[in-house]
Amino acid sequence: MRKEDTVKLISAEGFEFVIDKRAAMVSQTIRNMLTSPGSFAETQLGEVRFPEISTTILEKICQYFYWSLQYASGKETEFHIEPELTLELMMAANYLHT
Amino acid sequence: MQLKRKIPSLVDLCTRTAIDNVRYLGDVGETDLDLLEHILPHCTVDQLMHVENSTMGRDLSPVTDKLWKKFYEKQFGPENANIVMKRMKHNNVSFKWMKLYEAKLKDVEEAQNKSLDRIRQLYKKEDACNGPGYNVSNVKSNLMKKAKIEFLKSQEVKNMTAVKKNAIQRHPCVSPFKRPSGIPEKGPASTSKQISGSFTVSCPLKRNATEPKMCKEKRNLQRRSIKHEYSNRDGLLVM
Numbered sequence: 622m623r624k625e626d627t628v629k630l631i632s633a634e635g636f637e638f639v640i641d642k643r644a645a646m647v648s649q650t651i652r653n654m655l656t657s658p659g660s661f662a663e664t665q666l667g668e669v670r671f672p673e674i675s676t677t678i679l680e681k682i683c684q685y686f687y688w689s690l691q692y693a694s695g696k697e698t699e700f701h702i703e704p705e706l707t708l709e710l711m712m713a714a715n716y717l718h719t
Numbered sequence: 720m721q722l723k724r725k726i727p728s729l730v731d732l733c734t735r736t737a738i739d740n741v742r743y744l745g746d747v748g749e750t751d752l753d754l755l756e757h758i759l760p761h762c763t764v765d766q767l768m769h770v771e772n773s774t775m776g777r778d779l780s781p782v783t784d785k786l787w788k789k790f791y792e793k794q795f796g797p798e799n800a801n802i803v804m805k806r807m808k809h810n811n812v813s814f815k816w817m818k819l820y821e822a823k824l825k826d827v828e829e830a831q832n833k834s835l836d837r838i839r840q841l842y843k844k845e846d847a848c849n850g851p852g853y854n855v856s857n858v859k860s861n862l863m864k865k866a867k868i869e870f871l872k873s874q875e876v877k878n879m880t881a882v883k884k885n886a887i888q889r890h891p892c893v894s895p896f897k898r899p900s901g902i903p904e905k906g907p908a909s910t911s912k913q914i915s916g917s918f919t920v921s922c923p924l925k926r927n928a929t930e931p932k933m934c935k936e937k938r939n940l941q942r943r944s945i946k947h948e949y950s951n952r953d954g955l956l957v958m
Binding site for chain 1: 727728729733740748750751
């Protein structure tokens with residue numbers, strides 16, 4: 622993967638998730654951060670920090686991004702969510718507009 | 720972007736999962752009220768109570784108050800709910816529906832316990848009347864007194880009083896089932912049914928209806944035992 626095609630998402634604990642830009646753009650919030658010209662530092666560095674989102678949740682979110690791309694391309698599978706993650710994941714998803 | 724519309728959002732997926740697992744919900748932490756609006760209406764009374772109690776330091780009533788009102792109306796009737804609302808308006812106070820629900824539940828429980836206690840008292844009184852000692856005050860001659868006491872001591876009469884007691888005690892929610900001591904073979908004529916199986920429980924209010932029948936039985940037995948005593952002597956029958 623070329624660097625230009627990826628973004629880095631950083632969790633509260635400092636874990637770095639390097640994912641496809643297309644995947645990250647599933648989130649409206651991240652899309653806005655990366656596309657609005659020059660107003661966010663993130664555009665330059667190509668990385669976004671989420672000090673309020675834990676590693677487990679951020680990982681699940683990245684999984685959702687890829688699942689979403691897969692779904693859009695026609696492969697409709699089930700996205701399983703562990704019950705214990707539900708509320709936290711829901712709040713993070715709400716924040717990320719995804 | 721048509722594709723976006725087809726894909727379920729993560730928020731939707733989470734909401735669905737939460738609804739499916741609503742029975743495991745406890746402390747909802749800092750979850751947005753807007754999100755809770757979709758989930759909490761799927762709770763039962765107990766589940767909602769659990770969520771409210773587990774979520775400490777946070778007031779969920781913007782979402783839950785209307786849910787509690789619905790539960791109140793369902794459980795206690797819309798008329799009661801209206802009365803409560805009128806009272807609150809009249810006194811210019813307002814209480815949360817969750818508190819109102821809990822208070823009403825307590826009232827109903829207390830009333831139930833009171834009436835159960837009253838029933839227990841009534842049964843205790845009845846038992847005390849059927850207590851020890853034989854009532855022979857209505858019999859005049861000494862010989863008759865002796866005969867009556869012997870009759871009352873006899874096994875058959877003991878069985879019948881025990882059965883009568885059992886009928887009272889078998890009334891639901893009063894005391895545990897007590898088997899009458901020593902019912903050997905079938906009792907006298909009229910009660911031809913098997914006692915342990917199909918004995919019809921007589922309600923306390925109806926007991927008097929069965930009394931005359933039982934008394935008649937006693938008198939029949941009495942006649943029989945006296946016949947036995949006198950026929951050996953003179954052949955005279957004393958009633």
